[in-house]
Amino acid sequence: xxxxxxxxxVCVSVSLMIMAxxxxxxxxxxxxxxxxxxxxxxxxxxxxxxxxxxTRYPVTGWGQVFQQFFAKDSxxxxxxxxxxxxxxxxxxxxxxxxxxxxxQEGRWRSVYENLKKGDVVIMQFGHNDGAVDKTExxxxxxxxxxxxxxxxxxxxxxxxxxxxxxxxxxxxxxxDNVLNNVHGEYDKAPKDVATEMKVSLIDLNKASREFFTxxxxxxxxxxYFMNLPAGVYEAYPEGQKDxxxxxxxxxxxxxxxxxxxxxxxxSNFKK
Numbered sequence: 530x531x532x533x534x535x536x537x538x539v540c541v542s543v544s545l546m547i548m549a550x551x552x553x554x555x556x557x558x559x560x561x562x563x564x565x566x567x568x569x570x571x572x573x574x575x576x577x578x579x580x581x582x583x584t585r586y587p588v589t590g591w592g593q594v595f596q597q598f599f600a601k602d603s604x605x606x607x608x609x610x611x612x613x614x615x616x617x618x619x620x621x622x623x624x625x626x627x628x629x630x631x632x633q634e635g636r637w638r639s640v641y642e643n644l645k646k647g648d649v650v651i652m653q654f655g656h657n658d659g660a661v662d663k664t665e666x667x668x669x670x671x672x673x674x675x676x677x678x679x680x681x682x683x684x685x686x687x688x689x690x691x692x693x694x695x696x697x698x699x700x701x702x703x704x705d706n707v708l709n710n711v712h713g714e715y716d717k718a719p720k721d722v723a724t725e726m727k728v729s730l731i732d733l734n735k736a737s738r739e740f741f742t743x744x745x746x747x748x749x750x751x752x753y754f755m756n757l758p759a760g761v762y763e764a765y766p767e768g769q770k771d772x773x774x775x776x777x778x779x780x781x782x783x784x785x786x787x788x789x790x791x792x793x794x795x796s797n798f799k800k
Contacts, residue, residue, distance in 0.1 A: 556613050556614050556615050557613055557615045557616065557617050558611045558612070558613045558615070558616050558617075558647055558648060558649065559616075559617050559618075559619050559643075559645070559648045559649070560595075560599070560611075560616055560617070560618045560619065560648070560649045560651065561619050561621060561640050561644070561648065561649065561650045561651070561689075562592040562595065562618065562619070562620045562621060562622050562651050562653075563621050563622060563631060563636070563637065563640060563650065563651070563652045563653075563654075563680065564592070564622040564626070564631075564651075564652060564653035564654055564694075565622060565623070565624065565625070565626050565627075565653070565654060565655075565656050565657050566590060566622070566623070566624030566625065566656070566773075566774060567590055567591065567622075567653070567656060567696075567697050567773065567774060567775065567783075568590045568591055568592040568620070568622035568653050568697075569590035569592060569593065569620065569622040569623055569624055570590055570592055570593040570620040570622070571585045571586075571588055571589065571590060571593060572585075572586075572589075572593055573593070573620070582763070582764075583763050583764060584764050585764055586762060586763075586764055587755075587757075587762060587776045587777050588755055588764075588774050588775070588776070589775050589776060589777040589779070589780035589781075590620070590622060590774075590775070590780060591697070591775065591780045591781075591783035591784040591787065592618065592620040592622050592784070593620065593780060594777070594780050594781050594784050595618045595620070595784045595787065595788070596616075596617075596618040597784075598784060598785065598788040599616035599618065601614065603788070604616065606792050606795065607788075607791050607792055607794075607795045608795070609795045609796075609798040610649065610690065610791060610794065610795050610798050611647075611649065612647065613647070619640075621636055621639070621640055622653075623636065625657055625666060626654075626657060626666070627654060627657040627658040627660075627666045627667065627668045627673075628654045628658055628668055628672070628673055628676030628677060628680070629658070629666070629668045629672060629676055630657070630665070630666050631654070631676075632676055632679070637679075637680060637683075641683050641684075641687065644684060644687035644688075644689045645687065645688070645689070646687065646688030646689070647688065647689070647690070648687070648688075648689040648690070649689065649690045649691075649692065650680065650684040650689050650690070650691045650692070651691075651692045651694060651787070652677065652680050652681075652691065652692070652693055652694065653694035653695075653696060653697065653733065654673070654676075654677070654696065655673070655695070655696030655712055655715040655716070655718075655719070656696050656699075656712075656773070658672075658673045658715055659673075659712065659713070659714075659715040670714045670715065670718050673715060673718050674718050674721065674722050677693060677718070677719060677722045678722055678725075678726065681693070681722070681726055681728050682726075690729070691728055691729070692728070692729045692730070692731060692791070692794070693719045693722060693723050693728050693729070693730050693731075694719070694730070694731045694732075694733045694787070694790075695712070695716050695719050695720065695730070695731075695732050695733050695734035695735065696712050696715060696716065696719075696733070696734055697733050697734065697737050697783055698710075698711070698712075698733075698734055698737040698738045698741060699711050699772055699773050700741070700746075700749060700750060700753075700754045700772035700773070701772055703746050706742070706745070706746065707742050708738045708741045708742045708746070708749075709738070710734060710738065712734055716734050720732070729794045729798075731787060731790030731791070731793075731794070732790075733783070733786060733787060733790065736786045736789070736790065737783060737786055740782065740786060741753070749779075750772070752776065752778050752779070753775060753776060753778055753779030753782065754771060754772050754773070754774065754775060754776065754779055755769050755770075755771035755772075755773075755774045755775065755776055756769065756770055756771065756772065757769040757776075
């Protein structure tokens, strides 16, 4: 059943991409996603030549399942943000990347060079920026802010609309049945930049913590995060304990929270 669900999701995602590409180019808004593994698309040739179902499933970045929220009827709910009748989600997020490494590897440049007026850039970093013990990706808080400023200012140069996200919650720490904030200053920094530069912000850390708290730790741990029993998934024969990355259900719910954030921004948007 779970494999059928995954195949269905992959097929829907591919179909939506084809539909987006076959629509007249002038009628498409591209929503670029830049960020880390929690946002990445593992099903779309993430590792060239490898079968997602055999090597990665059920890990699902929320960006991987974001396209489905931009159906024609849904676009009416964000009509002040997106004026076209079609959206293509271009997920450039990559595992292990901080704001600094995303920039240094030329990943931002490839987005910047293709940006056009009216496109949207959604950025969600923080998980890897704050990894003090991993010097290859670590960025101090001031550096983190500076790269966010760069992404915002250069998106605006192209006439695109930037949206900053606070980092999505991890499945810890829980206290008295409430999921607490693990991101510290890396949660505050995006808010500071958004205020300073008057950029739209979706507080995904807060929204996801509140949503997971409502669902409860046992349910969230088993159904949303990559805590897997042995002998069920081909990619994880010995099981898995991972409270950062999402199973398909978790990815879908986080994507829903981001789209909800866009609907809230829509009501305050001024073109």
